[in-house]
Amino acid sequence: MSKNKVIVLAVLEGGMSKSEAARRYGVGRQWVHELLARYAAEGDAGLEPRSRRPRTNPQATGHVVRERILALRTELTTKGLDAGAETIAAHLEREGLAPPARSTIHRILRAAGTVVPEPHKRPRSSQRRFTAAQPNEMWQSDFTYWTLADGTSVEILDFIDDHSRYLLHLTAHPKVTGSVVVEAFLGTAQDHGLPASTLTDNGLVYTTRLAGGRGGRNAFETLIASLGITQKNGRPSHPQTQGKIERFHQTLKNGSRTSLRPTRSRT
Missing domain, CATH: 1.10.10 (Arc Repressor Mutant, subunit A)
Incomplete structure (x- = not known):
């Protein structure tokens, strides 16, 4: 038998006054009064513990x-x-x-x-995230393709900071060449300082390591080496390595104005 039921029976069948029951069972007189009212209205169900959850939530979204x-x-x-x-x-x-x-x-x-819902998706807790520990520890760079509303094709070159995902550089060009990448890198470094390392894919504007050794280093590789910066390149056909900048390209295209019509994405 619950304590609430004992209190009610002590008053109704034991002849105790509400004040006596309150002193005997260590509760307030008002609580005894409420228990008796609940019992009269609902029987034993009225003596069950009730939720203390507020009826309204002032912080609930309107x-x-x-x-x-x-x-x-x-x-x-x-x-x-x-x-x-x-x-x-x-x-x-x-x-x-x-x-x-x-x-x-x-x-x-x-x-x-x-x-x-994506029930087959791996939980985030099982994923290993690779993020630079400090700003300017590593920059990611890539470029993507767009077609303007008038049919003009452009290539958009960008650099982001791997630690903060801060967009360091974004420019559009008729074609991204090795000299364009070098110029963009130097201008970005002048504004934000030099990075400790870079991470890109294996495009020829960034590296010639997949070109069979023909022609030696390109302009970007030569510049990076001369500055003592570590150059990193993702595995071929594995764009997830440059996932942050790939995700930025997705955001860029999804958030674009309707005057721009995306074509293909460089991966």
Whole structure:
């Protein structure tokens, strides 16, 4: 028998007053009064412990913001643009709405069934992440292809800091050549200092190591070696090594204006 039931029976069948029962069982008189009222209304069920969870949550996301989150998800997805929590939060800010935490936005999307579960995906805890420990410890570089609305093809060259993913350099060219890469590297180093190492794929503008030894070092390799910088290159056909800059290219294309039409991605 629960303590609540004992208190109620002590009053109803034992003849104790509410004050006496409160002193005897170490509770407040008001609590005894509430137990008797619950028992009268609900019987034994009224004496069971009740949840202390507040009936309202002042920090809960409001209806207007919640509905706008779902609407933005639909709008951005329909346009083929990135529709993740970060992007939705940025749109809310532009519209003058205070966005909730990114994790809250994701929970709202999941609850609405707009996020497709991936049960076969490896948990993040099982993944090994390789990130430079300090800024300028390593730069990643690559370039990707775009076609402008007027049909003009351009190649976009970029450098990012591996530690912070900070975009250090971004320029568009009719064609990315070895001299373009060298000039971009030197200009970026003048603004941000020299990196301890670089990480790129095996494109000929970065390295000739897969060219069968013909022609010796290219301009970028010669420059990096002369500055005492460690040059790293990913394995062939393994773009995951340069995953951070590949992910940046995806964000760049998904967030572009409709005046730009993406073509193929260099991997």
